[in-house]
Amino acid sequence: MALFQKTDGSGVLLLAAGDNIAVATSELPAGTAREIGGRKVVLTAGVEVGHKFAVRAIEAGTRIVKYGAPIGVATRDIQPGEYVHTHNMTSAYLPTYTLEEGHQFVKEAK
Amino acid sequence: MTVTGYLRSDQRKGIRNNIAVAYLVECAHHVAREIVHPFRERGVNLIGFSGCYPNAYSHKMMERLCTHPNTGAALLVSLGCEGFNKGALLDTIRRSGRPGQLVVIQDAGGTRSSIAEGQAWIERTLVELQATPRVSMELSELIVGTKCGGSDATSGLTANPAMGRAFDHLVQQKAACIFEETGELIGMENWMAERASTPELGQEIVKTVAKAARYYATLGHASFAPGNADGGLTTIEEKSLGAYAKSGQSRISGIIKPGDVPLAGGLYLMDMIPDGEVRFGFPNINDNVEVAEMIACGAHLVMFSTGRGSVVGSAISPIIKVCANPKTYKRMSDDMDVDAGRILEGRATLDEVGREIYDLVVEVAGGKKTKSEALGHQEFVLTYKRFEPLGPACFPSAA
Numbered sequence: 246m247a248l249f250q251k252t253d254g255s256g257v258l259l260l261a262a263g264d265n266i267a268v269a270t271s272e273l274p275a276g277t278a279r280e281i282g283g284r285k286v287v288l289t290a291g292v293e294v295g296h297k298f299a300v301r302a303i304e305a306g307t308r309i310v311k312y313g314a315p316i317g318v319a320t321r322d323i324q325p326g327e328y329v330h331t332h333n334m335t336s337a338y339l340p341t342y343t344l345e346e347g348h349q350f351v352k353e354a355k
Numbered sequence: 356m357t358v359t360g361y362l363r364s365d366q367r368k369g370i371r372n373n374i375a376v377a378y379l380v381e382c383a384h385h386v387a388r389e390i391v392h393p394f395r396e397r398g399v400n401l402i403g404f405s406g407c408y409p410n411a412y413s414h415k416m417m418e419r420l421c422t423h424p425n426t427g428a429a430l431l432v433s434l435g436c437e438g439f440n441k442g443a444l445l446d447t448i449r450r451s452g453r454p455g456q457l458v459v460i461q462d463a464g465g466t467r468s469s470i471a472e473g474q475a476w477i478e479r480t481l482v483e484l485q486a487t488p489r490v491s492m493e494l495s496e497l498i499v500g501t502k503c504g505g506s507d508a509t510s511g512l513t514a515n516p517a518m519g520r521a522f523d524h525l526v527q528q529k530a531a532c533i534f535e536e537t538g539e540l541i542g543m544e545n546w547m548a549e550r551a552s553t554p555e556l557g558q559e560i561v562k563t564v565a566k567a568a569r570y571y572a573t574l575g576h577a578s579f580a581p582g583n584a585d586g587g588l589t590t591i592e593e594k595s596l597g598a599y600a601k602s603g604q605s606r607i608s609g610i611i612k613p614g615d616v617p618l619a620g621g622l623y624l625m626d627m628i629p630d631g632e633v634r635f636g637f638p639n640i641n642d643n644v645e646v647a648e649m650i651a652c653g654a655h656l657v658m659f660s661t662g663r664g665s666v667v668g669s670a671i672s673p674i675i676k677v678c679a680n681p682k683t684y685k686r687m688s689d690d691m692d693v694d695a696g697r698i699l700e701g702r703a704t705l706d707e708v709g710r711e712i713y714d715l716v717v718e719v720a721g722g723k724k725t726k727s728e729a730l731g732h733q734e735f736v737l738t739y740k741r742f743e744p745l746g747p748a749c750f751p752s753a754a
Contacts, residue, residue, distance in 0.1 A: 250704045251703070251704045251705070270512075294587075295662070297508075314543070334589055336592060338542060338591055339579070
């Protein structure tokens with residue numbers, strides 16, 4: 246596994262060249278535009294530190310790839326710039342859930 | 356590079372000169388805690404097993420902890436009627452050359468007299484331990500564990516890969532390094548197998564992770580807390596990817612189970628998921644289960660990464676806390692030994708933080724207190740489990 250060394254100050258991190266998601270290293274508001282892996286990506290929602298967003302279109306049923314490794318499957322079509330979390334992807338192994346009623350994992354950065 | 360350690364009669368070397376006080380059933384917990392209380396800042400550590408009924412795993416764990424290289428002496432506190440085989444444990448402690456004593460509350464005449472008897476023994480033994488020989492200890496004689504707890508999405512980006520770098524340095528120095536959390540390596544099994552020192556070991560690694568996935572599926576709960584998802588981790592595979600980074604890039608030398616001490620330097624995967632049908636419940640009810648298990652494997656110290664902000668330490672061996680998230684570090688810096696979030700802020704590289712952790716491991720091995728140690732943290736937990744012995748493929752270097 247090739248490791249990145251340091252962030253470049255852009256607030257986004259594409260961990261491996263073939264990844265279809267990137268990670269926010271600072272809080273990014275909706276509308277943030279960045280050049281990532283040769284494509285221009287505009288965030289459609291705010292993304293918190295450590296959370297992730299699509300850098301290209303991802304079809305429902307295909308793998309989400311981070312650091313070159315599959316981390317789950319898209320549960321619906323995801324557009325470039327869209328926040329990626331429990332609302333649009335799921336584990337290929339075991340489900341993610343909470344018993345706390347009304348608790349939302351998906352929270353937008355402001 | 357060498358540090359100065361404590362030489363035990365069984366020729367093992369420790370980095371601390373502790374006394375372990377162990378209750379052998381919950382009914383003896385209060386008495387044991389009271390015995391420890393006045394000495395808790397003088398290296399007297401409380402451990403114990405709550406269950407009344409005997410269990411081979413918990414007995415082995417207690418034997419390993421009471422004869423751990425950091426443990427110079429052990430006091431057992433029994434109610435009197437519990438199922439724990441106290442005679443066998445006391446015998447193991449004394450045969451290792453360590454001072455060992457047993458206080459049986461029902462024989463001593465109750466709470467007050469048991470506390471007095473235990474404390475008098477501790478007073479005498481603390482003096483005796485001052486004479487423990489100090490010897491030079493090579494890094495190749497060191498055993499180090501790694502663990503992550505209270506993880507968020509920054510854990511896998513900063514602290515875990517930085518600890519992996521520290522592991523790479525330690526493995527180069529021929530130290531024995533242990534990573535674990537097979538339930539949090541789900542999805543990484545094929546990558547890990549490629550790093551195994553033999554193809555047979557690779558197959559064992561894949562089987563070990565499959566066992567973990569089966570176990571958690573039966574329990575209906577992955578090793579994944581709602582807080583992990585709040586922190587941006589969506590799936591167990593994504594959490595695994597981060598947890599896996601702790602192992603660094605070295606070749607994997609073998610698989611061990613809780614209480615198995617590595618016989619040589621290298622990188623080892625500790626399989627902490629019980630064998631056989633699912634019983635006794637969740638295999639890692641909290642982070643300290645695996646910390647205690649790695650210590651039972653001989654770990655002199657444990658590196659522990661956290662993104663959300665865990666404060667735990669441990670009985671017996673010090674914990675180095677590596678904070679992954681720069682925001683968490685600012686809020687909880689008193690509890691954190693290393694600020695790995697600097698990598699996200701562009702203030703340090705992964706290699707620099709990895710080197711800093713490695714240097715700190717050497718300092719802590721040489722006697723420097725970690726933050727959790729100085730704050731008096733001594734968390735400890737031991738539950739019921741069942742394991743079968745390892746097969747030969749798990750330990751190719753012993754063959």
